[in-house]
Amino acid sequence: MTTMKYVDEFRNPELIRKISEEIHRHVDPDYHYRFMEVCGGHTFSIFRFGLQNLLPENIELVHGPGCPVCILPMGRMDNGLSIAKQQDVIFTAFGDVMRVPGKHGTPLELKAKGADIRMVYSPLDALNIAMKNPDRQVVLFAIGFETTAPSTALTLMRARELDVPNFSVFSNHVLIIPAMQAILDSPDMRIDGFIGPGHVSSVIGARPYESIAKKYQKPIIISGFEPLDLLQSILMLVKQMREGRFEVENQYSRVVPYEGNMSALDVMKEVFEVRSLFEWRGLGAIQQSALKLRPEFAKWDAEVRFQVEGSRVSDPQMAPCGQVLKGILKPHQCQLFGKECTPEHPVGALMVSSEGACAAYYHYVHLQEAVGE
Numbered sequence: 520m521t522t523m524k525y526v527d528e529f530r531n532p533e534l535i536r537k538i539s540e541e542i543h544r545h546v547d548p549d550y551h552y553r554f555m556e557v558c559g560g561h562t563f564s565i566f567r568f569g570l571q572n573l574l575p576e577n578i579e580l581v582h583g584p585g586c587p588v589c590i591l592p593m594g595r596m597d598n599g600l601s602i603a604k605q606q607d608v609i610f611t612a613f614g615d616v617m618r619v620p621g622k623h624g625t626p627l628e629l630k631a632k633g634a635d636i637r638m639v640y641s642p643l644d645a646l647n648i649a650m651k652n653p654d655r656q657v658v659l660f661a662i663g664f665e666t667t668a669p670s671t672a673l674t675l676m677r678a679r680e681l682d683v684p685n686f687s688v689f690s691n692h693v694l695i696i697p698a699m700q701a702i703l704d705s706p707d708m709r710i711d712g713f714i715g716p717g718h719v720s721s722v723i724g725a726r727p728y729e730s731i732a733k734k735y736q737k738p739i740i741i742s743g744f745e746p747l748d749l750l751q752s753i754l755m756l757v758k759q760m761r762e763g764r765f766e767v768e769n770q771y772s773r774v775v776p777y778e779g780n781m782s783a784l785d786v787m788k789e790v791f792e793v794r795s796l797f798e799w800r801g802l803g804a805i806q807q808s809a810l811k812l813r814p815e816f817a818k819w820d821a822e823v824r825f826q827v828e829g830s831r832v833s834d835p836q837m838a839p840c841g842q843v844l845k846g847i848l849k850p851h852q853c854q855l856f857g858k859e860c861t862p863e864h865p866v867g868a869l870m871v872s873s874e875g876a877c878a879a880y881y882h883y884v885h886l887q888e889a890v891g892e
Contacts (some may be wrong), residue, residue, distance in 0.1 A: 526745065528747075529743070529745030529746065529747045529748060530568075530745060530746055530747070531747065534747055535573065535746050535747060535750060538747065538750040538751055538754055539573040539574070539750060541754055542573075542574060542575065542578070542750065542753060542754050542757060543575050545754065545757045545758060545761060546575050546577060546578065546757055547761070548575075548577065550577065551577050551579065552577060552578045552579065552711050552712075552756075552757070552760070553579045553581055553709055553710055553711050553846075554578065554579070554580055554581065554710070554711060554712050554713070554714060554753060554756055555580075555581040555582070555583045555702070555710045555712075555713055555714070555846060556580060556581075556582060556583060556585065556713075556714040556742075556749075557583040557584065557585040557695065557698070557699060557702075557713060557714070557715070557716055558585040558714070558715075558716035558717060558718065558719065558742075559585045559586030559587075559589065559872065559874025559875065560585075560716075560717065560718060560744050560874055561585065561714055561716070561717070561742065561744060561749065562582045562585065562586070562874060562875075562876050562879050563873055563874050563879050564744050564745070564746070564749060565580060565582075565749065565879075566879040566880055566882070566883035566884060567879070567883050568746045568749075569883070570746060570749055570750065573750065574753065578753065578757075580714075581710065581846030582843070582844075582846060582850075582876035583698075583699075583702065583713075583844070583845075583846060584698055584702070584799065584800075584801060584802060584844045584845075585664075585695075585716055585874070586869070586872050586874040586875045586876075587662050587663045587664060587667075587691075587693065587872075588615045588616060588619055588662065588868055588871050588872040588874075588875065589800065589840070589844060589868045589869045589871075589872060589874075589875045589876075590693065590698075590799045590800045590801065590802070590844065590868075591616075591619060591662065591691060591800060591868060592798045592799065592800045593620070593621050593622055593800075594798060595691055595798070596619050596620070596621035597621040597622050597623065598689070598827050598828075599612075599621075599626075599658075599660045599689055600621050600623070600624070600626065600629055601825075601827075602658055602689065602821060602825050602827070603626065603629055603634050603635075603636055603658070604629065604634060605656075605825070607654070607655050607656055608635065608655065608656045608657075608658060609635045609636075609637060609648060609649075609652060609655050609656070609657045609658070610626070610634065610635065610636045610637070610658050610660065611636075611637050611638070611639045611644070611645040611648060611657060611658065611659050611660065612626055612636070612637075612638065612639070612659070612660040612662075613638070613639065613640070613660075613662065614638050615871055615872045616660055616662060617630075617636070617638055618865060618871045619868050619871055620865060620866070620867075620868070620871075626660075635655075639659070641670060641674075642659055642661065642670050642671050642673075642674035642688075643670075643674050643677070645657055645658075645659040645674070645686070646659075646674050646677060646678055646683060646686055649678075649683050649685050649686035650681070650683055650686075652685070653685055654685075655685060656685050656687070656824075657685055657686050657687070658687050658688070658689055658821045658825075659671070659674075659686075659687070659688045659689065659821075660689050660691070661688050661689060661690050661691060661692060662691045662692070663691075663692055663693075664692070664693055664694070664695050664716070664718075664719045665692075665694065665695065665719050665722045665723050665787070666718040666719050666721070666722055667692070668692040668722075668787050668791065668810060669722065669780075669783040669786050669787055671688060671690070671692065671790075672786040672787050672789065672790035672791060673786055674688075675688060675790050675812070675816055675819055676786065676789070676790060678819050679816065679818075679819070683819075684818070686819060687819050687820060687821040687824050687825075688812065688819060688820065688821055689821035689822060689827070690791070690809075690810055690811055690812060690820075690821075690822075691809070692791070692809060692810040693797065693799070693808055693809045693810070694793070694807075694808050694809060694810070695716060695719050695723070696723075696727050696728070696730075696731065697805050697806065697807055697808035698799065698802065698805060698808060699713065699728075699731055700731060701799075701802050701803075701805045701808070702802070702845065703731070703735045703737065705802075705845065707845075707847060708845060708846070708847075710737065710846075711737070711738075711756075711760060712737050712738040712739065712740070712756040712759070712760065713728075713731075713737060713738075713739045713740070714740060714742045714749065714752050714753070714756070715728060715739045715740055715741040715742060715767075716741070717741065717742055717743055717744055717748075717771045717774065717775065720741045720769075720771065720775045720779075721771075721774050721775050721776075721780060722779060722780050722783045722784065723779045723784070724775065724776055724777055724778045724779025724780070725741050725767050725769045725775060725777045725779075726767075726777060726778060726779070727779075728741070728767045729767050732765050732766055732767050733765070735765075736765040737765055738755075738756050738759035738760065738764065738765050738766060738767075738768075739766075739767045739768070740752040740753075740755045740756055740759075740767075740768050740769075740770050741767070741768070741769045741770060741771050741775050742770050742771055743770065743771040743773070743774065748770060748771065751770055752770045755768055755770060787810070789813075790812065790813060790816055791810040791811065791812060791813060792810070792811060792812075792813050793807045793809070793810060793811075794807070794808070794809045794810065794811045795807065796808075797809030800840060800841060800844065800868060801840055801841030801842070801843075801844030801845055802841070802844065802845065837854065837855055837859075837866075838853065838855055838860065838866045838867040839853055840867040840868060840869050843867075843869055843876055843877065844869065844876075849880075850869070850876050850877040850880040850881070851880060851884075851885065853867075853877070855867075856877060856880075856881070856885075857881060857885050860877070861881065862878050862881060862882070865878075
């Protein structure tokens, strides 16, 4: 067996052609397949490499809620901005968050009006800012699936160890399994199988998906991000359906341990507990789908410190982000797409992050069509 070591090997044109041909041989020509990728990184790769063009016409790829910025409801963004407006607060966030629109603007726009809002590359950056500014309250707007939650947890453990009193976290960490269940429970959705997330699975492993595969009888393939990874995963989905199987398979075994990263899971368990309910953009309120700080870490919990009251804000009526997130609409079917809503001036969150379905479609399909490529 040949081991592939370098990224170019996963982009080998000849191997890509062979897998594409094999997919064409295995599909049932009379059936319309709908496979959902629930990772924003997969959505980005699918558009970047034009993988849809290598598939039979009866395989439809549905772009799910796998981009953390995209599923953040406007109410949570507004809650964060209300903290950022307070005197003596330094508000910190990752780059994509800086351009996420709330009801009354984005963090970047608030920064332009004088608020002290800073972009950070890791939670530890925010903690270091707090240590250098002991007379200011430093808040980290934490976001992401299980992929990024361990780094937030470790930073909170460090803040406790050093007893940094002016640091706190506004947690918006979410969980992938409840979201997938909510999609399958939705009456207007028909999904035949999932391309399972690679980054999330590197933390939680492949085993948690077994309950979904068994309950809903849907095949799930944990996939890598290169063209060969994704095409092989699609082939594995087609083969499972052809054979009447509904199993979890790990295509990305070079990175994803089946049982997960136990060290990462342990620190998450020490710092976080599951929320009873959390609002998702496009999916509504989902039970036990997000993480909040445990009572032992209340001293560093921004929701406790600033007495944040949950608010629910509807998306702009003209921007059907929820329907795109659920795969009911394609990005270009939104009347704002490429006009009022662009990556430079996003109306909806799906146009903010490069992993958002709208932004990826804009860069790798819309612009190429516009110049006639």
